[in-house]
Amino acid sequence: MKKKWQLWIGGKWREAKSYESLYNPHTNEEIAQIGQAEHADAVEAIVDAHGAYKKFKEYPAHARAKILAKVAAIMEERSEECAKLIALESAKSIRNAREEISRTVQTYRFAAEAAKSNYGEQIPMDAAAGGEKRFGFTIRTSIGVVTAITPFNFPFNLVAHKVGPAIAAGNSIVLKPAEQTPLSGLLLAEIFKEAGLPNGVLNIIPGKGDVLSEALTTHPHVKKVTFTGSVEVGHIIQQQAGFRKLTLELGSNSPFIIDEGVDIDNIIERTVLGSFSYNGQICISIQRIYVHRSLYEKFLERFVARTKQLVIGSPFEEDTNITAVISKKSLDRIKNWIDEAVQEEAKIECGGTIEGNVLTPTVLTNVNRDSKVFRFEVFGPVVCIFPFDTLDDAINDANDSRYGLNSGIMTPSLERAFYAAERLETGGVIVNDIPTYRIDNMPYGGWKDSGVGREGVKYAMREMMEEKFISFKIGD
Incomplete structure (x- = not known):
């Protein structure tokens, strides 16, 4: 070259x-x-x-x-x-x-x-x-x-x-x-x-x-x-x-809803992929996960455990999952947003540290809805996880965003899938898969900002x- x-x-x-x-x-x-x-x-x-x-x-x-x-x-x-x-x-x-x-x-x-x-x-x-x-x-x-x-x-x-x-x-x-x-x-x-x-x-x-x-x-x-x-x-x-x-x-801060009745073990790998692939630097990377309260503790435990197993390394190593974010400026911004969220009483379940030019993949809970990691596009390896009681609660929280690119819902109920798909305020709704899903001949674009x-x-x-x-x- x-x-x-x-x-x-x-x-x-x-x-x-x-x-x-x-x-x-x-x-x-x-x-x-x-x-x-x-x-x-x-x-x-x-x-x-x-x-x-x-x-x-x-x-x-x-x-x-x-x-x-x-x-x-x-x-x-x-x-x-x-x-x-x-x-x-x-x-x-x-x-x-x-x-x-x-x-x-x-x-x-x-x-x-x-x-x-x-x-x-x-x-x-x-x-x-x-x-x-x-x-x-x-x-x-x-x-x-x-x-x-x-x-x-x-x-x-x-x-x-x-x-x-x-x-x-x-x-x-x-x-x-x-x-x-x-x-x-x-x-x-x-x-x-x-x-x-x-x-x-x-x-x-x-x-x-x-x-x-x-x-x-x-x-x-x-x-x-x-x-x-x-x-x-x-x-x-x-x-x-x-x-x-x-x-x-x-861009976006894509929401992913995990409804009651979902088999958690079958979706952990896919959800981690959607959250941290290319260090979360994907417009439709999962940023906000809503889990039905009946599944929340189990999901959080499995999700954090799998996140901790992600391999940090050189981009040229075949087993690498996490690498440096695109710039020092981006790294500093994301770390500041995490620190601000913690000051606003968010809890770091894993990650949140810097190793060289790498931000370790970060899982946050108890996030204030006014925190930047909720309100804006992080564009980094950070995901926020919330429990919900009713599907309407999850949909309303997902729609509480300036963005509307892709959203996703995982549910065994066809009726609830259609109910959510009609109400989620995004250009694309991905049912029974992560919102990070995209193929190159499908229409792709957003609502709102x-x-x-x-x-x-x-x-x-x-x-x-x-x-x-x-x-x-x-x-x-």
Whole structure:
């Protein structure tokens, strides 16, 4: 892997005016020098993308699909290299990194299929008086330049959820990868080039969000902005973007309800996975667990015991479960939130300590509902566990949140499952599994401060297109 990475604009590597060191979060080792795009670079990338779009929009669907399928094949061939790159720059365990690459390959394959499945619909014009002898239908058309701002936690797959649908729709795209994980994004330059994507359709400009966001959200050529990140930044982007099409995925503090009658032994492993996979740095990681009082003590005992067995180690060790969180800043914030919760009478059942750059997986009980670990998105290895008496109590507590991305309920009762699914205020309700469950073709997006719009390849592609209605008058 090269040590110095430039900007990818117009199908060529461009020298940046400045470079910054990128460090491994687990070891603090310098791993690369990353070119830092400036405002003028962003404008250049957008202008190049606009020029490329004028030609690329004429590419037939089968040609776009062929490119995306080739990308998937190349990534599959290079899967171990890509997984190691994730582990290196994000400290994600190598097992989790391999899972991400497997999903990324699938995401690009879904995008290839979606490129060939762009259907409109026929409108029954004669359903209305005055609609006789008229034929109406809709088509979906590409829109132009899409700008994408992506997070660190899935540096290949969440990029694929923006790049894949944009190209499937016939758009061009300017990608700003996360500052903590730019290498995974930059590697796509090589992969898409080899797959035959025309120059300028994909541009990759790492850099600081506050430097690049104005150009990426307000330039006249930009027709769609898609962002995954914090609520605070999402609100800024929404204000800047104006009437442009917009998708914002802004996180969560996902609740998981464990109803009476559930076999606790059968769900402990899955619940621990949903709470601490990639150190809880997943938008739909379980943050709040509600357990029926009849099961609470048994669940807490088993859950804490299994959490204590999680292996802390290097991302490159095959048996590692827990690694360093993404940055020292993040580590300090999470530890401060835990300490504040304890001052507000929360009890640490396990974890809560720092080992190097690692926060040990933390289980809290008796958490005040105004504590930050309850109220906001922790984005770290912390979970709060509460008993409940009635299902309505659990649902109401779960809904007491500014967020609404995914929720989950485990129950043996079909009636109670439907009851909860209708009342939980989230974009997705996962029944009889953890809210961390996601496959890459399902609609994915939130209510409330969790954002606007939907991802999931087909759904993202629709949001990257314009719908046009066409009517023909037939005869006199």
